[in-house]
Amino acid sequence: MEFTFLGTSAGTPTRSRNVTGLALSRSGPKPWYLIDCGEGTQHQLMRTRYSVMQLRAIFITHIHGDHIFGLPDLLTSASMLGRTEPLDIIAPPQVRRFIDAVIENSDSSLSYPLNFINSEAPDFYWQDDHMGVTNVALSHRVACRAYVFTERNLERQLKQEKLAADRIEAGPAWGDLQKGKDVLLDDGRLLRSDDYTHIPRTARRIIVGGDNDTPELLKEASQGTHVLIHEATYTQDVADRVGPWPQHSSAQQVARFAQSAKLPNLVLTHFSSRYQSVPGGTPHINQLAAEALQHYRGHLFLAKDFDTYRLEKDLKLNKLDGH
Structure with missing residues (x-):
């Protein structure tokens, strides 16, 4: 799974940080998902490999302008570029x-066509062939x-010893079983994919948080999660x-929660525009990382616009060079 930050500033943009937007995909840019769409998101996308023509769905965390004001521009530009595929928008009804x-x-x-899905529905669940998505109220x-x-x-991987023991010869049936399909043989036997294949690794899971002053609300969802992306608008002072x-x-709040939840990777974003990135600037954005590191012992990352990360199949999170 890969994700690219399109904006990491809270409320208003700065010279180096746009307001909130995140591109996420399972592998590469086709298809991909957009989480929040602050003003200028479509301009940020022009500096990435993501195309609005391959966008599968947009997920909006909440209705504040720094998370939604880029939507009309992006949607109408996609139309002018000739998009015809339907687009799911998962969002509060006001959107x-x-x-x-x-x-x-x-x-x-x-x-x-736009397909609006109410993100506040009590039984919310969305899926396509690549992702299943739930949400948590903040x-x-x-x-x-x-x-x-x-x-x-x-x-899936085939259980070749079992296939051989049951005298199932290599052929199209093997391919269907590996794709997760059950197979009816000519001799009348029904082969269930789950019996003849196994999944050798853990499904990767990422939480993308919206604005939130109580990280502990994510305690249950954090079980089995490999990356938490969460706002850290301020230092505690x-x-x-x-x-x-x-x-x-604050960075302190999120870090303490991530440590208590034993989250292996924490990526902080949504920083107040008061924090400077230039050398000697004060308050400096590195103060957020320094504060978080006092309370969190996992892998900590401070997001920058256009940073791209990959959660590998072995569950290691890497920041990709050249992004």
Whole structure:
């Protein structure tokens, strides 16, 4: 599984960080999924290998502008480029009204259908051939969700000794079994794929959190999760000065939770625009990492725009060079 940060700033962009957007895929850019779509997301995409023509679904965590204002631009641009494939938009109900209003009042139209799915439905579950997605309610000023992405249809390996013992000769039946299909032989025997194949590895799982001041809400979902991507808008001293109203997490809060949940990989994002990236800048963004490292002993990453990470099949998270 791979993911690329299209924006890592909270609220407003900076010279080096756009507002929130994340591209995620199982393997390579076809197909891919977009989580949140702040203003300028389509411009950020132009500097990546992801195409709106291959976009399978958009997942919106909540309705704040730095997470949705890029939607009308991206959707209408995809139409102008000739997209015809339907697009799923998983989002709070207000997002549909927002998109409809912009299209209606800007003399715009789309060349493809949108399929809106309510992210706040109590039985929410979405899947395609590559991913199964659930979500978790978070604590923010408006309804907000974290999305849990788990890969589906893992590659199978044949139990060749069992096939030989049952005198099932190599041929098309083997291929169908390896694809997860049950097979009816000419002699009337029904071969079940689960009996003649096994899945040799663990399904990879990533949580992409929205805005949230209570990381502990992800405790149950974190079991069996290999990467948590979560906001760390402030260091704790700034969070204390700002007060509780914004309902964001500090690096300290998230790190303490990740350590208690035994999460192996933590990627922090959604940083307040007050944090500087230039040498000598103050407050400096590295203070967020320094604070988190005081409380977390796993693999910690501080996201930058256009950083690309790959969660390998052996469950190691690597930042890819050249991205």
